[in-house]
Each structure stands twice: as structure tokens, then as C-alpha cells.
Amino acid sequence: MTTIPIPEGSLFGLDNLPYGVFSTPGTGPRVGVRVADSVVDLAATLGDAEFARPSLNDFMAQGRGRWDEVRRRVADLAAGEIPDEAVHPVSAVTMHRPFDVADYVDFYASEHHATNLGCILRPNSEPLLPNWKHLPVGYHGRSSTVVVTGTDVTRPCGQRKTDDGPVFGPSQRLDIEAELGFVVGAGSPLGSRVTTAEFAEHVFGVVLVNDWSARDIQAWEYQPLGPNLGKSFATSISAWVVPLQALESARVAGPVQEPEVLSYLAEEQDWGLDIDLAVSWNGEVVSRPVYREMYWSPAQMLAHLTVNGAAASTGDLYASGTISGSGKHERGAFIEVTWGGQEPVDVAGRTSTFLEDGDEVTISATAPGADGGRIGFGDVTGRILPART
Ligand SMILES: O=C(O)/C=C/C(=O)CC(=O)CC(=O)O
């Protein structure tokens, strides 16, 4: 039997306990929980069949009562003695995409980001469009290209506009977007709505998201229907799903919403989140976005997603949109950091605007934990491979 050492200050203490899907040489992917620098095999310890599967979906589908029960059992387990064969060092396992992604929607919930992009992309008009403060604007992304951290990202090819008309080729303005992703566990039937008060009954947990974005492809294709191929080539997520319960100490009131929102978007509980992110480009931190300034809360986003009667499904992923704070060093996309490429930055020994082949980007995040310390999210990392031409 083994007791897992939890060093003082660990971001993965007993107040976090995120879930993921891992494999070891010789055994297939299955559900594990991270405790400090170890992964606990849940099928081998708790014995419940849904943990022997290569995704979290069957567990997530069972709903809040079951999630809370398992979290209590896992906390007891992690604090006590565990059979040696059920504990693996994080460094010795392979992490997989933690859930089968059903639908994927990306929102646009940062006022700072939306304003910055408006100024950069549409300099002669109002940066925020008239609907922006009345509803959380979003678009449907491509769930089949959601990949787990560590997956390489091939530079996309596509159309971009030039003075001589559109040309086809590798994107020359490849960018990132640092976001949070909310993972739906318990779905809702077609024809029903999820109210803002029901958010925690449906959302299982949170991942970090990098919504890779080819700005040149996007700028040419997006009017009037929104982003499509400029973003659908890859979206990276972290391997560990932080349970919503672990974020209790991170809950804060969001910004005051003025004008007042329509009643289906009104909230009685605070679902702003005090989460600090860091974006590293080739190993150097270039930005520290803050989640707490996000205008729309995740409870409002889910209420909006279902207000027309659209069903929510186990494995649905909806992302917050780029997380940009008010400060210059809090911007969550390189198009903002470099102001449309006009203000290059010196990063890791190079002057840069957009991503070059071989570049690597890592997004990390921490939040206040229940024990007075901090909890971590697993990183989301990706490296750019040259285009297939
Ligand atoms: O303002 C635009 O035209 C485009 C905005 C984005 O690309 C952002 C997007 O994907 C939503 C977000 O991440 O906030």
C-alpha cells in the first residue's frame, strides 16, 4: 500500500482532484484522478465500471449527486492508503482527451477582448456591436478537431485576401486564444431550458482551451456568418477536468451588467471565477490574462445556449471566448498583444508577431483552493508544424 505525498503548496492537493483519462504501457486508457504528482487509477480502486472506460462521459452523464459522492470517496482514498499498482507517477503515464466532445460552442465573453478585436479588425466602426451587452455572442465550432494538450498543430492552409484578390496557401497570421472550457456532464432534453440557477446541476467541470485561430483565413471568410475554417482545424484542451466543486473558493461576482439583462440571463448566484492564467510562447510568459473580469458568466452562457429549447448533451464543450483583462499584459490572443501585428514583441530571443513553425505555446492557470492555497489546471500546450502544401 502507498500513501501519496502531497508537498506543501501543491496545485493538485485534496481540494482539487481533477479527473482525466490516462494509459500506461500495456494497459488501455481509463479514468484517473490527479493527486499531487500522481495519478490514481479509479477503476482499480473504486471498482466502478464506468472508470474502466476511455472517456469521462459515462461518469459525467450520471449527474451532480453521483459526482459529489465520487468526489467524497476519492478524497478519502487520496488521503489514505492506496494499493501500489493503482498509483502512477504523472511523468510515467500518457494522457488522452478526457471526454468525447459532443457539441462545441465558443463564446466571446470578454468585453476587453471584443473591444480590442473590434478596434483592430473594424477600425472605422463601433468596436462592440449593438447586441454584445444583451446576449453572450457565440458560434458553433468543430468538436471532432478538439485535441488534448501535447498534440501538434499543423499550420492550416486556406484562402486569404490580398490586393490582387484571394490566394490559397499556408496561414501567415496564425494565433492563439486563451480560454476556459466548460464541460457539460448532465444533459437537458430537447425542448427544455437550463436556467442560470441550474448551471451546477449540468456542468461537470472546467478545462483550459487554446482556440488556435488563423487570422488571415478568418478575416476573409467570417462575414456575415462568423468564424469557420480559420478556427476549425484544431482546438486544444488540457488533460485534467477540474471539477466545478473545486472552484467554490474561486467564485466571485462578475462585472456589473449595464444595461440590465433580460430575465432569462439574470443570476442569483455569482459564477464569476477568480482564475489567473499565464500564456507562454516558446517558454517565455508573454501575458497573464485574468478570468474574473469576464462580462458573461458560464451560467449565463449555458442558459443562453438552451433558451431556444436546444438540448444540452453529455460531453458538450462550451468555451468562454478569449480571456483578456483590461491591462496591456493581460491579453489572451497574440493579435491583441501585438495589436494586429503592428507592435511586435521580443519573445525568447526573437521579435515576433504571429506564430512561426516550430513555436510552442503553453497556457496554464491557477485559482484559490479550499485550503487557503491554490489549485492548478493542467497546462494546455501545442507546437506548430509546417503546413501540408
Ligand atoms: O471580433 C471578431 O471578428 C473575431 C473574434 C474572434 O476571433 C474571437 C473568438 O473566437 C471568440 C473569442 O474567443 O472571444
Ligand SMILES: [Ca+2]
Ligand atoms: Ca475563441
Ligand SMILES: [Mg+2]
Ligand atoms: Mg493546495
